[in-house]
Amino acid sequence: MTTIALAVERAAGDDLSIWPGSTTRLPHGHLAVGGVDLTEIAERFGTPAYVLDQGEVRERCRTYRSAFRDTEVLYAAKAFLSRAMVRWMEEEGLGLDVCSAGELELAVTAGFPADRIVLHGNAKSPHDLDAALRLGVGRIVIDSLSEIPRLAAAVGRNGSQKVMIRIVPGITAGGHTKIRTGTDDQKFGLSLTDGQAHQAIARVLGQPQLELTGLHCHIGSQISDVEPYIVAARRMVGLMAQVRDTHGVVLAELDMGGGHGIAYRPGEAALDVTALARGLRAELSESCAAAGLPVPHLIIEPGRAVAGPAGVALYRVLAVKRTGERTFIAVDGGMSDNPRPALYGVRYAPRLIGRHSTAEACTATVVGRHCEAGDILAADIELPGDIRPGDLLAVPVAGAYQLSMASGYNLVGRPPVVAVDEGRARLLVRRETLDDFRARDVGL
Ligand SMILES: *Cc1c(COP(=O)(O)O)cnc(C)c1O
Numbered sequence: 001m002t003t004i005a006l007a008v009e010r011a012a013g014d015d016l017s018i019w020p021g022s023t024t025r026l027p028h029g030h031l032a033v034g035g036v037d038l039t040e041i042a043e044r045f046g047t048p049a050y051v052l053d054q055g056e057v058r059e060r061c062r063t064y065r066s067a068f069r070d071t072e073v074l075y076a077a078k079a080f081l082s083r084a085m086v087r088w089m090e091e092e093g094l095g096l097d098v099c100s101a102g103e104l105e106l107a108v109t110a111g112f113p114a115d116r117i118v119l120h121g122n123a124k125s126p127h128d129l130d131a132a133l134r135l136g137v138g139r140i141v142i143d144s145l146s147e148i149p150r151l152a153a154a155v156g157r158n159g160s161q162k163v164m165i166r167i168v169p170g171i172t173a174g175g176h177t178k179i180r181t182g183t184d185d186q187k188f189g190l191s192l193t194d195g196q197a198h199q200a201i202a203r204v205l206g207q208p209q210l211e212l213t214g215l216h217c218h219i220g221s222q223i224s225d226v227e228p229y230i231v232a233a234r235r236m237v238g239l240m241a242q243v244r245d246t247h248g249v250v251l252a253e254l255d256m257g258g259g260h261g262i263a264y265r266p267g268e269a270a271l272d273v274t275a276l277a278r279g280l281r282a283e284l285s286e287s288c289a290a291a292g293l294p295v296p297h298l299i300i301e302p303g304r305a306v307a308g309p310a311g312v313a314l315y316r317v318l319a320v321k322r323t324g325e326r327t328f329i330a331v332d333g334g335m336s337d338n339p340r341p342a343l344y345g346v347r348y349a350p351r352l353i354g355r356h357s358t359a360e361a362c363t364a365t366v367v368g369r370h371c372e373a374g375d376i377l378a379a380d381i382e383l384p385g386d387i388r389p390g391d392l393l394a395v396p397v398a399g400a401y402q403l404s405m406a407s408g409y410n411l412v413g414r415p416p417v418v419a420v421d422e423g424r425a426r427l428l429v430r431r432e433t434l435d436d437f438r439a440r441d442v443g444l
Pocket of ligand 1: 221
């Protein structure tokens with residue numbers, strides 16, 4: 001494409017900076033991801049559909065592995081999990097962070113080594129713990145005092161289980177209060193300020209069948225600055241020094257969680273993974289040296305930043321409504337495949353695909369099809385003024401916390417997931433149908 005054509009595309013709001021790296025423009029307003037025309041995917045698999053660029057997922061894993069050498073990188077499965085995803089993580093040398101027996105069993109039955117899996121959860125059910133012990137999960141992250149005797153009993157006197165303890169380091173960070181998990185006024189972890197963290201450490205050390213390998217913290221999500229991680233790391237090393245002074249125990253591992261921010265719309269900030277790696281390494285060597293501690297084995301747990309930018313959601317326009325000043329463009333999906341706008345008020349950057357429009361841009365609000373006024377994908381964005389029913393809209397950065405949080409609302413059915421790679425598309429997860437709903441509905 002010529003520079004002038006590029007400039008024209010940019011001016012028309014056609015910025016592909018947040019799309020998968022493989023995205024290319026085709027003639028007539030078509031776009032390809034992973035070498036596959038998105039319009040063809042919509043026709044072959046129907047809409048709504050989720051496209052996952054396998055190469056982009058792998059590339060993101062590699063970016064983490066090369067920025068964080070000597071660090072264990074665990075993919076946070078709750079962002080999006082399928083058997084293919086499990087396989088890619090295995091092949092790219094990542095571990096997994098899971099928070100239920102379901103995620104754990106899916107991963108292990110897809111061939112993922114259980115010893116590279118860490119189990120989280122503020123309220124693990126007996127079923128979760130049974131599955132973890134039965135499958136031989138690598139580490140269990142303790143998140144409450146009552147969990148300690150429960151886990152110790154389940155492990156048994158002759159058993160042994162590696163554990164970490166989730167600490168609340170007292171850091172405010174993250175894109176929204178519902179995803180801030182580093183402060184004292186939320187449900188996760190054990191607080192440094194009220195003594196619960198110290199109590200938990202003492203109790204775990206008093207249980208011979210629980211082997212405390214280190215401490216964990218996860219300060220929030222959608223964090224775009226390195227600084228909160230640095231402050232958290234410093235506090236965690238401070239606590240590790242106290243553990244040594246009080247108990248004579250030098251903890252070997254430090255898990256700094258995930259929460260790495262990504263851009264959902266062009267121009268939004270994303271966390272610089274390389275800067276985070278550099279910053280954490282510098283902070284750990286400095287504060288460990290000051291405390292006279294060896295630098296712990298570092299673990300990180302990115303979820304969103306691995307899967308999010310690799311996904312694209314495809315919707316078909318069902319209705320266009322002009323009321324007063326506003327234009328509403330309603331698509332055939334919405335909060336049942338992506339509850340994030342309704343939960344956190346986040347907004348996306350949908351784009352017309354499949355035809356080239358010369359119409360003047362208009363300001364429009366893209367909404368879903370569900371019976372909730374908060375079912376809004378994008379508010380007040382620029383789209384061609386001639387958008388009509390039948391058009392295709394593509395939403396980039398759709399790979400994380402959308403399908404994994406999808407629901408059966410309005411019995412619309414959850415969309416399929418289609419992997420694209422080197423010009424080929426293949427179905428990973430099929431569409432949910434009325435038969436699926438009927439099969440579960442067993443009473444009358
Ligand atoms: C959700 C979660 C993550 C991943 O968070 P992202 O924002 O997706 O990177 C990592 N660790 C824990 C404990 C989590 O709960």
